[in-house]
Amino acid sequence: MFLKNLYRLLAVCSWIAIIYGFLMLPYLFKDLESKEKSLRVYTWAHRIDESILRDFEKKTGIKVYLNYYESSEELLTKLEMMPTADCDIMLPSGYIIEPMIKAGLVKKLDKSRCRFMKKIYPEFLNMYYDLENEYSLPLYWDVFGIGYNKNIVDDSTISLDMIFDLKHVIGGEIAMTEDAREAIFLAASYLGLPLTHFSDDQLEQIYQLLHKQKSWVGSYTDSQQGYFLSSNTFAVVVSDRETICRKMLTSDFIKFSLLPTGSMLRTDSVVISAQTQKEDLVYQFLEFLFSSQVLQHHCQKYCILPTTREVLKSLDQKYIGVDNLYPGTDEFKKLVVFNHGLTQKEINDFWIRFKAS
């Protein structure tokens, strides 16, 4: 009996060892890969075009591997939970850079190697999450506002009332953002609360407003707003500009507007992973990403906005979607950098409570 059990145990253990061996295989290839001239880039979808990377690869001999994530929090979780994850460059949203710096996940930039930095609008530099731009450089920017069907909605009626007051909700339902930060920002703006700090009472007011709003929200989404407008599912959607702008290129009845009370500004910045040993290649790639030709290509393909003066000014209006949206203009002055003072945990708890109810 003992022999039988021993044999069975050995059989299972040997198979576990075989499975473990297979799991270790990537590490063998990793050693081979590290000898290769390559870069691993963590980015959002719709930010870097793989076809244009082929030119870079041909020109420099550096192979670029793109890894995608769906949210900045997901990127942070991946990096914190897998410290050995092979990563050289990341393209996160601005607000997540602060926790990344605190967690020691990013490396200081060598500004002497960032000649392109002078092309960036100063309005996008020195943000609260990286005051001296020691770790990050903004590459793209965008704004949140309202996408709408201009055949149904009058431009002059655009306000927060049409998403928070049922009397003004056109068509009885809207699509709301799935992002907790944006929802809190919008609700706080509607309630006239200060956007820099929230007391418990104020947070409760925001919760109650969003809870009330739930009954006329058809969908909470971060990706389907364009579809909802083009299919006439909703006449009004809360969305970022780029999603609506991409749809505007094919549907002439769709429009995007900033909020009169102020729209939230978002930046996507480039940061260098703390563990990268390939700094020469990294700066070569950054030079490539910030080059006018590449930025122009990405901005036209994905309707994202560049942070560099030269490219933004030369961009056709149809890729911007909002009149006169350049740093320094009155439209641009409506934009707000939302530094809410809430911790990530507070935001998550708020959103879980809201969605679980």
Add this chain to the structure above:
Amino acid sequence: MRFLKKISKSDKSFFFMAPAIAWQICFFFLPLLFVVQLSFCSDLFQNVSLEYFAQVIKTSHFFVIFRSLLLASITASCCLLIGYPVAYYVALCAPARMKSKLMFLIVLPFLTNLLVQVYAWFFILEKHGVLNKFLNFVGIDVGHLLNSQFAMYLVMFHVYLPFIIMPLYSTLEKINIRLIESSLDLGASYFQTFCRVVLPLSLHGIKTGFFLVYVTSFGEYVIPSLIAGQKKYFVGTLISEYFFIGKDWHVGAAFTCLSSATFIVSILIWQVALHRLVDRLQRA
């Protein structure tokens, strides 16, 4: 060599079963153990406390679990009600040459990606979609079909139906048709024959199919997110929120354990309920 000779034939065959056991240990039992320890311990197998459970024992979290149980129960019940007659027809009534063709049609959705199936429903359920146009044509105005509970249950039913038909079909097909003929010859009605002969013999298939749908739909993530408008969290979405967005692994693990425990209890209840249902029908 002597050692190997002592190994019986059954033990040698065990060696080939061992990969499955090793796989389960590596990718199910060890991760499960890890999740359980995460829910109790703040450090690896140290500082045991119920702190994380205290954080998830809230009415709102029980609502989420209840919502998922309801989703799983309704989906599995609807699939059983519709899937059983279909499996019955294919297994016992359809001509032999048609069986494989019919089964192919049932399995066909498996050949397409789940996301493709879900997005295809968008075009059927949207405001100007096929279903709404038809309903408007016959004078019924149902408003928005997409982003509703109805849409979610409909898509869940469509996606999971083959999961119940296949085990039911394989069980029903094994029933000796002579038993049914004998019952009818001895004077039992079709209904009596069904309740007293077919149903008890297919109980194993009913349970397999039902729980296959029940278990998988309990943790469903994609369909409630895409079709129901993400207005409310289900177990799958809340666990993902805790692990990937909130990075609150301990609380996420505690919620996973809590929902799993509730889910196991619900399985036992359904198990008893299914047995009782079949017993009652048998006595009817």
